[in-house]
Amino acid sequence: MPVKHTHIGGQAVLEGVMMRGRHNWAVAIRKPDGEIHVEEHELRTAVSKHPNLGKPVIRGVVGLYESLVLAMKAFAISAEYAGETEEEQLSSKEIALSMVLGIGLAVVLFIVLPAVLTNFMVGQATERPFTWNVVDGLLRVAAFFIYIWAISRMKDIQRVFAYHGAEHKTIHAYERGLPLDAEIIQRYQTMHVRCGTSFLLMVMVIAILVFSLIPVKAVTGLLGTDHRIITLLVAISFRILLLPLIAGLAYEVIKWAGKAPDNPVVKVVLWPGLQLQRMTTREPDDSMVEVAVVAMNAVIACEEREAALARGEVAPPVGTCGGDPSSEDVAADEVEPVILS
Numbered sequence: 001m002p003v004k005h006t007h008i009g010g011q012a013v014l015e016g017v018m019m020r021g022r023h024n025w026a027v028a029i030r031k032p033d034g035e036i037h038v039e040e041h042e043l044r045t046a047v048s049k050h051p052n053l054g055k056p057v058i059r060g061v062v063g064l065y066e067s068l069v070l071a072m073k074a075f076a077i078s079a080e081y082a083g084e085t086e087e088e089q090l091s092s093k094e095i096a097l098s099m100v101l102g103i104g105l106a107v108v109l110f111i112v113l114p115a116v117l118t119n120f121m122v123g124q125a126t127e128r129p130f131t132w133n134v135v136d137g138l139l140r141v142a143a144f145f146i147y148i149w150a151i152s153r154m155k156d157i158q159r160v161f162a163y164h165g166a167e168h169k170t171i172h173a174y175e176r177g178l179p180l181d182a183e184i185i186q187r188y189q190t191m192h193v194r195c196g197t198s199f200l201l202m203v204m205v206i207a208i209l210v211f212s213l214i215p216v217k218a219v220t221g222l223l224g225t226d227h228r229i230i231t232l233l234v235a236i237s238f239r240i241l242l243l244p245l246i247a248g249l250a251y252e253v254i255k256w257a258g259k260a261p262d263n264p265v266v267k268v269v270l271w272p273g274l275q276l277q278r279m280t281t282r283e284p285d286d287s288m289v290e291v292a293v294v295a296m297n298a299v300i301a302c303e304e305r306e307a308a309l310a311r312g313e314v315a316p317p318v319g320t321c322g323g324d325p326s327s328e329d330v331a332a333d334e335v336e337p338v339i340l341s
Contacts, residue, residue, distance in 0.1 A: 006174060007021070008296070008299055010167045010171070011074065011164075012161070012162075013027060013078035014075065015031075016030060017291055018070070018071075018074040018295060019292075023302045023303070025040075025070060028295035028298075031081050031082070036290070045066060046062050047062060061247055109143050109147060110140050110143055110144060114139035114143060115235055118135045119232050122135050124228055124231045126220060129212070130212065133212040136208075136211070137204070137207065140207065141201075141204050162283065162284045162285070162288055163284060163288050163292070164281045169190060169289065170185055170289065172192065174300075182290060191277040193257045193274070195273065195277055195280075197277050197281075198257075198273025199251070201276055202270075206249050206250050210245065210246050211242070214238045219234050219238075253269070301321065
């Protein structure tokens with residue numbers, strides 16, 4: 001069926017799914033007793049307050065930061081409701097610490113380690129800069145693949161990846177205007193062009209191009225030294241400092257791809273990222289799809305209310321959309337499919 005572009009996206013969390021729209025975000029968690037806990041929260045973005053932050057590239061940097069903050073909040077909620085006992089539940093501080101450590105580990109694995117290995121294999125970045133950047137980029141991509149493969153072997157992560165697949169399938173059905181029913185949703189694939197996995201791989205590819213433009217030799221010349229360690233530190237420092245720019249550029253590519261998923265050029269550009277999603281998604285069962293639908297319904301209700309207001313119609317508050325933050329537990333047999341207009 002024809003695909004209608006939507007801005008709604010989401011992410012998998014512990015035993016659940018978070019969906020995000022323009023005006024609110026919702027997270028649905030399958031509790032140990034089988035009920036689905038759903039929470040809705042108003043979404044306030046920096047771009048809505050400061051329109052200048054919505055310009056190309058800049059919006060990608062801002063969006064990445066806000067996505068990380070939102071991810072922390074969603075994971076904190078899932079950690080609270082997914083565990084059977086208090087010992088299994090994580091506190092907000094533990095979630096925040098895990099996020100900080102994760103970012104630090106990512107910098108070491110995907111920036112520092114490849115640069116150090118490249119220095120041993122090729123020599124200084126100032127000697128053969130083109131070769132140095134290519135080898136450094138290939139090692140970074142290899143480290144990324146190895147990391148994804150390693151965590152995909154973990155049983156708990158496999159369940160998160162299955163919820164990741166449920167999120168993608170639900171968005172596929174929504175984009176095609178189909179009823180959000182598990183039987184229909186399960187017909188679709190677990191890969192999606194706007195996936196964060198594709199975004200991260202795009203970051204890796206763009207990084208090779210951007211890092212190749214770094215004038216390491218000129219900088220070390222200004223510093224008055226060509227010491228091996230200093231040169232390596234300069235190369236690593238620039239890589240860390242340029243990460244926001246690279247993320248912003250990658251965001252623009254993914255945004256463009258999301259608007260034209262059937263474009264032949266898009267298919268070629270994003271094919272590697274889609275194949276990588278075979279590792280970061282799993283086929284979900286119907287109960288996982290039901291959780292994704294609950295989160296999606298909360299976002300759709302707010303979207304439809306705002307659309308009605310834009311048309312000049314009177315629309316009562318729905319959940320957090322024009323009302324107060326809300327949360328509730330939904331029994332599994334109370335989950336109803338919604339036909340989208």
